[in-house]
Amino acid sequence: MKVSFGALTILLFSALVAGCGTLPDARPFADATNTLSVAVKSSGQALTDSLRDAGSVVPADEAEYEKIIKDFESAWSNRVKAAQGAVTYSDAIVDLVAAGKEGAETVKKAGDSLQALAGAVNIPLAAPAVGVIGDIARFLLDRIAIVRASRTLEEAVAQAQPAVDRIAEHLAAESDRQLKPTLKRAYDNIISGIKTKYDADNNFAMRIAGKREEARRKAIDDPKMIQQLEEFDRVQATVAISLKERDQKIDQATAAYKARVQLINALSTATTTWATAHRDLASAIREKRKVNATELQETVVDLKELIKKVRAL
Amino acid sequence: MKLENLDSIEWDSLETTADWVKMLNDLLGLVESAQTPAKRDQLAKALDDFADRSSSDDLNTITKLDASARKAARALRKTDIAASVNELAAASAEFQTAVKEFSAATTNLKKEAAVLRAEKFTAAVTSLTDTIASLKNLSQVITDEDGDKVAAAIKDAAQSAQKLRSILEKPV
Numbered sequence: 001m002k003v004s005f006g007a008l009t010i011l012l013f014s015a016l017v018a019g020c021g022t023l024p025d026a027r028p029f030a031d032a033t034n035t036l037s038v039a040v041k042s043s044g045q046a047l048t049d050s051l052r053d054a055g056s057v058v059p060a061d062e063a064e065y066e067k068i069i070k071d072f073e074s075a076w077s078n079r080v081k082a083a084q085g086a087v088t089y090s091d092a093i094v095d096l097v098a099a100g101k102e103g104a105e106t107v108k109k110a111g112d113s114l115q116a117l118a119g120a121v122n123i124p125l126a127a128p129a130v131g132v133i134g135d136i137a138r139f140l141l142d143r144i145a146i147v148r149a150s151r152t153l154e155e156a157v158a159q160a161q162p163a164v165d166r167i168a169e170h171l172a173a174e175s176d177r178q179l180k181p182t183l184k185r186a187y188d189n190i191i192s193g194i195k196t197k198y199d200a201d202n203n204f205a206m207r208i209a210g211k212r213e214e215a216r217r218k219a220i221d222d223p224k225m226i227q228q229l230e231e232f233d234r235v236q237a238t239v240a241i242s243l244k245e246r247d248q249k250i251d252q253a254t255a256a257y258k259a260r261v262q263l264i265n266a267l268s269t270a271t272t273t274w275a276t277a278h279r280d281l282a283s284a285i286r287e288k289r290k291v292n293a294t295e296l297q298e299t300v301v302d303l304k305e306l307i308k309k310v311r312a313l
Numbered sequence: 314m315k316l317e318n319l320d321s322i323e324w325d326s327l328e329t330t331a332d333w334v335k336m337l338n339d340l341l342g343l344v345e346s347a348q349t350p351a352k353r354d355q356l357a358k359a360l361d362d363f364a365d366r367s368s369s370d371d372l373n374t375i376t377k378l379d380a381s382a383r384k385a386a387r388a389l390r391k392t393d394i395a396a397s398v399n400e401l402a403a404a405s406a407e408f409q410t411a412v413k414e415f416s417a418a419t420t421n422l423k424k425e426a427a428v429l430r431a432e433k434f435t436a437a438v439t440s441l442t443d444t445i446a447s448l449k450n451l452s453q454v455i456t457d458e459d460g461d462k463v464a465a466a467i468k469d470a471a472q473s474a475q476k477l478r479s480i481l482e483k484p485v
Binding site for chain 2: 058061063064067068071181182184185188189191192193195196199200203204206207
């Protein structure tokens, strides 16, 4: 086969372009991170709003609910700070990619951004504590050093991945440790408070049910008991209305609690998805291809739906 | 009773009002052992279970016992320690009032027909002191961990409960 000089030139040029191609536009990753951060903030508001509503179930416990809300807001402000930290980190990486520069200064900036992210997540790096948080801090310090020692931006972002994964894991674990127990105790107290109002009716219903059964047995041999049985039915029906009202309130509180837990879980999922999107960013830089943040964007859409659901309950 | 036994309570074995009084007294007596959030949650659940399952023809007493159990359950789940101890003291006082009223009614019943197992009931009333002791011990535990201000509030609550108990113990 005969190949022309012109065709060979085009082929060679294409190969050179592929090898030294420009870095991709990483903006979709930063944009999706920003949307996630906004959703995190809105989630906190939705949760405190619904907790405040729950506080009104037992007026005597209203002050306690304000305390729970305060604790919750404090825990949530850390989460919002972490999400904002992720936005700052993402923007910084996107800017570095867009600048298209390599060298010590660029990888140092990537390392600094990772350090700032760790700080935003409330992991003290300066003097690592003991226990789990200390282990995470030491792990992150090692990673930041590796990122700073990288030779290229591509390598720096890839080396940051284990740190990003660890931070996401830490945030999800913090939700389980702090937020979920707070919600569970609030829910248990709502149910206890609802039941308190109906305990007298419930106790009455329990006793009347036993006595009704006794009257039923006797009615077979003694027709005079039928009138008493009808009386029992009438009384039982009255109490049943009250207990039905109680059960409806319990169902409503349970649905609200489940939606809140679902929202907390969705936030943990979104955080993990953000870490996955970061992995895709690292691959995109290496492969000089388009960044794909679709999964993260879809997760944020789901999150927004849940926020609506929690607010509506 | 110990915290470890909470999951194996045989609620169906409780029959008389006196049985329920004894059970609630035992549960309130565990407050001092519940020194971690997980243990407090466990005890709170048992107290709510008590209110869910208790049953007696003496509707007035059983409903008062339920109210006291639920108040103590909610207090145990509170994050504010001072508010929690105050609520526990209030729940304990309500329990004692209910027992006092029940005691008066029981004396009359006993005179008439000796319906209730008095010896069991007497044991329940005697061990009421444990509830007060629990609050005192709780205050000692918290003194080591929190500020003096909180400890002072808890001591006040314990003293109030003690005072209330003295008043309640006076002959009617």
